[in-house]
Amino acid sequence: MTDVVDSDEILRRIQRARSWAKHEEEAWKARSDELQPGDPSSSRDADLRGHTYEAIRKLLDELVTPGVHEVEMDA
Numbered sequence: 001m002t003d004v005v006d007s008d009e010i011l012r013r014i015q016r017a018r019s020w021a022k023h024e025e026e027a028w029k030a031r032s033d034e035l036q037p038g039d040p041s042s043s044r045d046a047d048l049r050g051h052t053y054e055a056i057r058k059l060l061d062e063l064v065t066p067g068v069h070e071v072e073m074d075a
Contacts, residue, residue: 011064014060014063014064015060015064017056017060018057018060018061018064021053021054021056021057021060022053022057024049024050024053025050025053025054025057026050027050028046028047028049028050028053029046029047029050031046031050032044032046032047032050
């Protein structure tokens, strides 16, 4: 990655990544719901993947608009 990019391009890239993470989050959580009745183990795996993409999406949200998101911290 040797190209110099401006802040607008960086923001566009972050927004694309956020959109992709949101799509993956929804897809994995839906897959978890589908698997729940017949395959609880795979359902848990899919749910974990959904939560992973949710964390990525939240991180990207915070990069785009810092300080406006709910802070969830363990004590």
